[in-house]
Amino acid sequence: MRMPRQFSLLVFDWDGTLMDSAGAIVASLLASCRDLDLPEPSDAHARHIIGLGINEAIAALLPQLDAADYPRFTERYRHHFLGQDHEIPLFAGVHDAISGLHDAGFMLAVATGKSRRGLDRALRHTGLDEFFQGSRCADETFSKPHPAMLLELMDEFGVAPRQTLMIGDTTHDLQMAHNAGVPSLAAAYGAHPKDGLLSLAPLACADSFAELNQWLTANA
Numbered sequence: 001m002r003m004p005r006q007f008s009l010l011v012f013d014w015d016g017t018l019m020d021s022a023g024a025i026v027a028s029l030l031a032s033c034r035d036l037d038l039p040e041p042s043d044a045h046a047r048h049i050i051g052l053g054i055n056e057a058i059a060a061l062l063p064q065l066d067a068a069d070y071p072r073f074t075e076r077y078r079h080h081f082l083g084q085d086h087e088i089p090l091f092a093g094v095h096d097a098i099s100g101l102h103d104a105g106f107m108l109a110v111a112t113g114k115s116r117r118g119l120d121r122a123l124r125h126t127g128l129d130e131f132f133q134g135s136r137c138a139d140e141t142f143s144k145p146h147p148a149m150l151l152e153l154m155d156e157f158g159v160a161p162r163q164t165l166m167i168g169d170t171t172h173d174l175q176m177a178h179n180a181g182v183p184s185l186a187a188a189y190g191a192h193p194k195d196g197l198l199s200l201a202p203l204a205c206a207d208s209f210a211e212l213n214q215w216l217t218a219n220a
C-alpha cells in the first residue's frame with residue numbers, strides 16, 4: 001500500500017534538470033566571449049554559473065566586465081543559444097514523467113534562471129506547458145540562490161515549505177531550497193558535480209532522470 005503523499009508542490013529547475021541543455025549553455029557562453037574578445041572561462045567555471053540570472057551569471061563569469069557592457073554580452077549569448085534551442089532535447093522520459101506527476105495530482109511549477117520569454121518558449125516547444133501550473137524566472141524576481149522564487153510559488157499555491165520539494169541540478173537550486181526552508185532533490189546528471197550537491201544535504205541525489213523519477217514515484 002502506498003504511503004501518504006509527502007509533498008503537494010513539486011518545483012523543478014529547467015536547464016540541466018528537465019532539459020539536456022548544459023552543454024549548449026556552456027558553448028553559447030564561450031562563443032559570446034570570443035565574439036567580444038573576452039577571456040574564455042573554463043568549462044567547469046561556465047557550468048557553475050548555470051541556473052543564475054543572466055546578470056548574476058555574467059558578474060560571476062566575467063568579473064572584469066563593466067556592467068554597462070552586460071547588454072552586449074547578453075545579446076551575443078541569446079544569439080548563440082536561441083539559434084540552437086529548438087534542437088535541445090528533454091532528458092529521456094521527462095515528458096511522460098511530468099505528465100504522470102500531473103495526473104497523480106501534484107501541483108507542478110518551474111523555478112529557473114531563464115528569462116520569462118525563454119521559459120515560455122521552451123514550455124511551448126516541448127509541450128510541457130499544459131502540465132505546469134506556475135513558474136518563476138530570474139528576470140521577474142531575485143536570482144537563485146535567493147529564496148524569493150520558492151517563497152512566491154508557495155504563497156501562490158498556498159503550500160507550506162514542508163509540503164514543497166525543490167528539484168534541481170545545481171548548488172544554486174539546493175541553496176535556494178535551504179534558504180526557503182524547503183527540502184530538495186538533487187539531479188547529479190546536470191551541470192554541477194555530485195559532491196557539491198551532496199554537501200547541501202538533499203533528500204536524495206539521482207544519477208539519471210529515470211532514477212530521479214523513480215524516487216519521486218516511490219517517495220514524493
